[in-house]
Amino acid sequence: xxxxxxxxxxxxxxxxxxxxxxxxxxxxxxxxxxxxxxxxxxxxxxxxxxxxxxxxxxxxxxxxxxxxxxxxxxxxxxxxxxxxxxxxxxxxxxxxxxxxxxxxxxxxxxxxxxxxxxxxxxxxxxxxxxxxxxxxxxxxxxxxxxxxxxxxxxxxxxxxxxxxxxxxxxxxxxxxxxxxx
Amino acid sequence: xxxxxxxxxxxxxxxxxxxxxxxxxxxxxxxxxxxxxxxxxxxxxxxxxxxxxxxxxxxxxxxxxxxxxxxxxxxxxxxxxxxxxxxxxxxxxxxxxxxxxxxxxxxxxxxxxxxxxxxxxxxxxxxxxxxxxxxxxxxxxxxxxxxxxxxxxxxxxxxxxxxxxxxxxxxxxxxxxxxxxxxxxxxxxxx
Numbered sequence: 001x002x003x004x005x006x007x008x009x010x011x012x013x014x015x016x017x018x019x020x021x022x023x024x025x026x027x028x029x030x031x032x033x034x035x036x037x038x039x040x041x042x043x044x045x046x047x048x049x050x051x052x053x054x055x056x057x058x059x060x061x062x063x064x065x066x067x068x069x070x071x072x073x074x075x076x077x078x079x080x081x082x083x084x085x086x087x088x089x090x091x092x093x094x095x096x097x098x099x100x101x102x103x104x105x106x107x108x109x110x111x112x113x114x115x116x117x118x119x120x121x122x123x124x125x126x127x128x129x130x131x132x133x134x135x136x137x138x139x140x141x142x143x144x145x146x147x148x149x150x151x152x153x154x155x156x157x158x159x160x161x162x163x164x165x166x167x168x169x170x171x172x173x174x175x176x177x178x179x180x181x
Numbered sequence: 182x183x184x185x186x187x188x189x190x191x192x193x194x195x196x197x198x199x200x201x202x203x204x205x206x207x208x209x210x211x212x213x214x215x216x217x218x219x220x221x222x223x224x225x226x227x228x229x230x231x232x233x234x235x236x237x238x239x240x241x242x243x244x245x246x247x248x249x250x251x252x253x254x255x256x257x258x259x260x261x262x263x264x265x266x267x268x269x270x271x272x273x274x275x276x277x278x279x280x281x282x283x284x285x286x287x288x289x290x291x292x293x294x295x296x297x298x299x300x301x302x303x304x305x306x307x308x309x310x311x312x313x314x315x316x317x318x319x320x321x322x323x324x325x326x327x328x329x330x331x332x333x334x335x336x337x338x339x340x341x342x343x344x345x346x347x348x349x350x351x352x353x354x355x356x357x358x359x360x361x362x363x364x365x366x367x368x369x370x371x372x
Contacts, residue, residue, distance in 0.1 A: 016235050017354050023305035025237070027353050043295065050294040051274060053301065057195050057267025058239035065271040077272050085260055088236030092244040093256050095230060103229035106372040107365055112233045114364020116313040117334045118356050121341045123306035127299060134295035143293060147300030152308070158301050159199055162294060169293020170286055
């Protein structure tokens with residue numbers, strides 16, 4: 001029970017601290033799940049994110065289900081997921097019920113303009129950590145650069161990048177194996 | 182039965198919206214057209230609210246639509262509808278992954294996926310940086326290079342970066358709180 005409660009509370013905290021969608025969750029996940037609880041490694045986080053890109057649903061939810069499932073099976077997956085959505089449920093319901101024009105309020109606009117600056121620094125910092133674990137040679141550097149530039153300058157769906165780079169991983173490794181023989 | 186319908190519509194959204202929160206948007210427009218539960222204008226408000234509250238955007242949207250159509254039970258049911266397909270799909274994949282984690286080809290796939298994953302996250306970070314550190318609209322109007330940068334934003338980013346490096350043990354939430362305060366104190370949105 002204790003462990004399930006820990007899962008719920010940790011993921012509720014992650015959900016409550018995620019500002020601006022799934023990617024903004026990454027720095028908080030790294031801190032809570034990788035560094036503090038040691039429930040997953042940086043590599044596993046990247047795998048979950050990539051899988052979350054090509055499976056249906058919200059990425060934050062997918063990642064929570066993955067980590068919960070790994071720790072405590074199906075029940076763990078469900079508990080972690082309920083945890084990650086719990087703060088939204090409370091906060092959004094309160095706002096919808098009591099505050100009119102919430103997103104037009106000057107204090108909210110200013111606060112969130114400030115938070116966005118922080119989120120981009122946090123995401124940058126998170127990317128540097130992931131970079132060290134994922135860009136290990138010239139070929140993975142090529143994959144990183146291609147995906148980064150194409151996602152910035154085109155509107156191709158992330159799904160396509162994930163499928164192609166998975167295939168590229170297999171081809172490059174098999175080719176490498178052939179050359180060594 | 183409105184609750185059943187809410188669950189069903191959001192279940193479908195959760196099942197077919199691939200690639201994160203904003204991917205739910207076209208489905209929500211579809212629900213709006215079909216049911217009349219909310220207008221397109223309300224949907225735009227919901228996006229703004231979702232973006233200015235914590236939590237995954239897709240989940241926030243489901244909760245908001247659920248609440249406006251069916252009160253608190255509606256909020257809970259729409260949210261559960263949205264996350265049920267993810268939970269099912271991920272549980273199946275996680276089981277599969279456990280069995281095949283050590284397979285050579287699965288390892289190869291991840292060798293390709295990890296840098297791609299990092300690239301996608303870097304691109305998302307870059308798009309937030311463009312919004313918060315640059316003033317593209319103002320620059321296009323005036324053409325002055327001084328207007329291209331949001332100096333307040335860049336200064337805050339530099340301060341936060343310095344603090345993160347100096348105090349790596351401090352929880353990211355502290356920096357988020359600090360930036361919210363700075364945003365209000367120095368009117369980051371200009372209002």
